[in-house]
Amino acid sequence: MVISFLAPALLLYLGLLVFPSLQAFYISLFKTSGFSDTMQWVGLDNYIALWNDKVFWLSLLNMVLILVVGGACVFGLAFVFTMLLSSGLWGKKLFRALIFMPNVIAVTAITTFWSFVFMPRYGLLTNVLKSVGLDSLASVSWTAPENVFWSMLVGLVWISSGFFTILILAGADKVPTDMFEAARLEGASQLQIFRFITVPMIWDVIVITMVLWCIQAIKIMEFPYAFGGPNISQDVYTPAIYLYIMGFGQRDPVYALGYATAIGVAMFAVTIAAVLAMRACLKREPLEF
């Protein structure tokens, strides 16, 4: 029974997830466009070329900005929402659901909305700024090369903060309420309660969510790609987008499949390094309660 119950899941998992992961390492050592049967062995050339590839470094920089700047905003918001929502306010579940809701809507839908918000001249944002008389801000081009990445990040933070709020809030809900009661009676403020009770008590949850954010941020593709539109500018490239462009391209595909896969392997390596680093930095003695 054990074998027959496990076999289908194991076969699918091995065949279409584990095997392709290993195969990726192999493919990344070749030069191939996938359509001819000849795969040309080039050893580590793809990786050497990556190292000297300016666009790749640009995509890495964008990834780090998403990871660090985006991460700071996402967790800042998630902490604020957790603090406010666990202060015993009315309608907590409703607010929690609405804050999370962007996560159940298709990415393509959300990016289109934000494109309309940031559209030059006719966009909603320009419209709002004009109506409150901030004409100097209204004339800013939010999709210009120097701004487009940050415009994209706004939408990304909006979605992700909702996702991490529900995770951190779920941790906070597990803390025994009598602790909060006692602190309130002693006259502690919301901020103090959060800082000295909630955070230490749910430290393990915070570590898990930060690791999760790392994994998500490093492989991110869908949101910036859809936001960038058909003529995506390199200013919103992430490694995953660059991988896709190099592999399958847009109008005129490049089909540099070996090179593209090498980018994937680099992403995987960065993910593992980041997760290990996070866990090492954030290690604390677990609290018992």
Add this chain to the structure above:
Amino acid sequence: MQPASSSSRSTSLKRGIGRAFTYATVGAWSLFTVFFVVWIVIASLKKTRDLFSEPWSLPLKPVWGNYVKTWVSSHFGDYFLNSLWVVSISVCMLLVVCVPAAYVLARARFRGREALANFFILGMGVPIPLLFVPLVVIMTTLRMGDSLSGLSVVYVALSVPFTIYVLMGFFASLPGEIESAAIIDGCSDFQTFWHVMMPLAMPGIATVAILNFVGLWNEYQLSLVLINSPENRTLSLGIYSLISSMQYSGGDWPGLFAGITIVMVPTIIMFVAMSERMISGITMGGVK
């Protein structure tokens, strides 16, 4: 939650201001989500000219033609059926494959059980873009490239780690006495699973089904890589192609927003009906 004891006037005033700030912040953020949905629906019922000249006005004469145009001429009817077909089939297969496996991993006794469970869960850490090229190669070799059936097989395989992880949590939380009782009463292993444990785990199974349905309905990157033919497009790809075509045909933004409404509505309805369950399912995975 106010302590009835010594709260002087100043602290209660402070509390009141804090309260007001809390509601204002959380309320504003929540309202923005509502605004986001409502504005898109309204925008999908306007004329293009009105959308740009008066983005805040209500459509007093709703242009239902936008929907007809998107559904028929932009083929969103076909894309909708494609999405529905792929996602339903994938979720069904996923349950058939993962429920028994998660049950065994959570409750059976055999050597290497924990190692195997961890091996499955590790799959959640693999960045999907790493698999783009290998998956295209494998699918082409299997003659399943650029097909909806191929896409759904990939969907199932790549959803296995998360699904097993969440289901294991549900199965592990069931009481052991019932299982023992069934075995003492002479149920075979399979009967115990099918007649006793499965029905008990139904809430968990339903949760996993909904989460995967929503996730795959919105999925975009794998379909982008694996699907080439226009007739095999899912809704997300349909929207992307509509945006691409708008560059040349001028901007039919209301038609685009109609398409977006078509994508959004099913998952929003599910979420409104089952938000508690979905949120608890996700948090159970991340926060033990």
